[in-house]
Amino acid sequence: MAAMRSVSRLLSSRALSTTVKRGYAEEMSFTFASGNQIFYEAKSVRQVDVPSFSGSFGILPKHVPTLAVLKPGVVSVYENEGNVKKIFVSSGTVTINEDSSVQILAEEAHPVENIDASAARELLTKSQSQLSSAANDQAKAEAEIAVEVSEALVKAAE
Amino acid sequence: MLGRFGSAITAVAQNAPMQQQQRGMATLKAISIRLKSVKNIQKITQSMKMVSAAKYARAERDLKQVRSIGNGAKQFYEQAEIAPPPDAPQKLFIAITSDRGLCGAVHTSVARHIRTELGKDDKNIRIVCVGDKSRAILSRIYGNNIILSANEIGRLPPTFIDAAKLADAVLKSDYKFASGEIVYNRFKSVVSYETQTLPVYSLESVVTAPKLSIYDSLDDEVIKSYLEFSLASLLFYSMKEGACSEQSSRMTSMDNASKNAGEMIDKLTLTFNRTRQAVITRELIEIISGASAL
Numbered sequence: 001m002a003a004m005r006s007v008s009r010l011l012s013s014r015a016l017s018t019t020v021k022r023g024y025a026e027e028m029s030f031t032f033a034s035g036n037q038i039f040y041e042a043k044s045v046r047q048v049d050v051p052s053f054s055g056s057f058g059i060l061p062k063h064v065p066t067l068a069v070l071k072p073g074v075v076s077v078y079e080n081e082g083n084v085k086k087i088f089v090s091s092g093t094v095t096i097n098e099d100s101s102v103q104i105l106a107e108e109a110h111p112v113e114n115i116d117a118s119a120a121r122e123l124l125t126k127s128q129s130q131l132s133s134a135a136n137d138q139a140k141a142e143a144e145i146a147v148e149v150s151e152a153l154v155k156a157a158e
Numbered sequence: 159m160l161g162r163f164g165s166a167i168t169a170v171a172q173n174a175p176m177q178q179q180q181r182g183m184a185t186l187k188a189i190s191i192r193l194k195s196v197k198n199i200q201k202i203t204q205s206m207k208m209v210s211a212a213k214y215a216r217a218e219r220d221l222k223q224v225r226s227i228g229n230g231a232k233q234f235y236e237q238a239e240i241a242p243p244p245d246a247p248q249k250l251f252i253a254i255t256s257d258r259g260l261c262g263a264v265h266t267s268v269a270r271h272i273r274t275e276l277g278k279d280d281k282n283i284r285i286v287c288v289g290d291k292s293r294a295i296l297s298r299i300y301g302n303n304i305i306l307s308a309n310e311i312g313r314l315p316p317t318f319i320d321a322a323k324l325a326d327a328v329l330k331s332d333y334k335f336a337s338g339e340i341v342y343n344r345f346k347s348v349v350s351y352e353t354q355t356l357p358v359y360s361l362e363s364v365v366t367a368p369k370l371s372i373y374d375s376l377d378d379e380v381i382k383s384y385l386e387f388s389l390a391s392l393l394f395y396s397m398k399e400g401a402c403s404e405q406s407s408r409m410t411s412m413d414n415a416s417k418n419a420g421e422m423i424d425k426l427t428l429t430f431n432r433t434r435q436a437v438i439t440r441e442l443i444e445i446i447s448g449a450s451a452l
Contacts, residue, residue, distance in 0.1 A: 033226040035318040041226050064374040069383040093387045097237040103230035105391050107318055
């Protein structure tokens with residue numbers, strides 16, 4: 001009797017530990033916040049694709065810890081339920097930590113469907129003319145960034 | 159015996175109305191002037207309370223959206239266990255206050271936190287003052303430690319661009335700091351806030367952190383941009399927290415001021431009416447005694 005009880009306890013404890021472990025392996029605590037809105041907060045998602053200056057990459061649970069700087073572009077979030085959400089970001093950072101938590105912090109972010117394509121094209125021509133008329137290095141650099149962002153905006157809106 | 163006392167009393171009584179008359183007239187006027195000014199003050203404090211209540215509502219709504227940015231930016235420093243290098247004591251303190259006063263002790267508590275740190279060691283600490291209030295408080299004793307100060311804070315809600323400009327100015331300043339702290343008031347509820355700090359690290363202290371090796375594919379350029387952005391987001395977050403606690407604290411202190419003014423008005427009205435009655439009574443006595451003397 002005593003032996004059986006100890007066995008059963010052993011079994012149950014093992015079952016518990018495996019579930020915890022599996023939970024850890026498949027879960028990703030995903031936070032996506034921008035200056036104007038919170039999109040996800042410590043939510044579990046299947047995959048996240050981000051554009052970064054060191055190349056675009058996808059993040060799955062248990063990704064190796066890393067840091068990256070966001071490039072203007074579209075972040076795609078594959079939710080557990082199967083929907084894909086596309087969100088445009090202007091700039092920001094991606095942090096993937098050891099505990100499989102992912103933070104995307106963006107300066108400005110909006111869902112792609114909210115982008116007005118004609119306004120984006122207008123912005124692009126405006127920033128291009130700004131670039132050509134830039135007087136000093138700083139103004140030129142600022143205009144270059146504006147062109148980059150609006151190019152990405154136009155691409156995202158299409 | 160009695161007669162002697164009686165004469166003394168009449169002498170006093172004779173003296174008193176004259177004094178009373180002079181003082182009574184003057185006080186009536188003075189009291190009404192004071193009453194009016196206290197009433198005006200109450201109007202001002204009441205409208206300031208209304209204004210800051212509206213601003214507070216907005217600041218709190220904004221703050222809810224920003225909290226996860228602040229927590230997210232802080233997360234990396236905690237996860238990577240970055241600590242200030244022991245051999246580089248240069249520190250930077252960023253005081254998050256605003257230009258406006260009349261909001262309780264929000265600004266002084268930030269300044270006090272920095273002052274205690276400066277009291278321990280004022281050689282290796284430099285200050286960046288955000289908002290005129292912290293500059294006014296800190297420049298009296300530690301004017302030489304201030305390297306930067308920003309104003310025009312508090313009139314409008316802080317934006318990310320403000321924070322980015324500030325972060326840029328801090329990074330471009332020629333002061334080489336190893337670590338630092340952003341001192342701000344964390345908003346807890348309408349009636350309470352807490353002075354807290356957020357960490358700031360230089361590129362060197364992050365690169366030399368022992369736990370950084372677990373992070374994959376990093377080069378200096380990425381870390382540098384990452385730190386710039388994370389400083390901006392931390393500043394943005396702390397400015398939002400500071401603005402929210404400032405407005406809520408102004409709201410409560412203006413509410414208290416209105417209550418106190420109300421109390422003063424009650425007391426002054428009472429004194430005013432009493433004095434007015436005394437003047438009327440005295441005039442009546444004068445008329446009656448004048449008539450009976452005829």
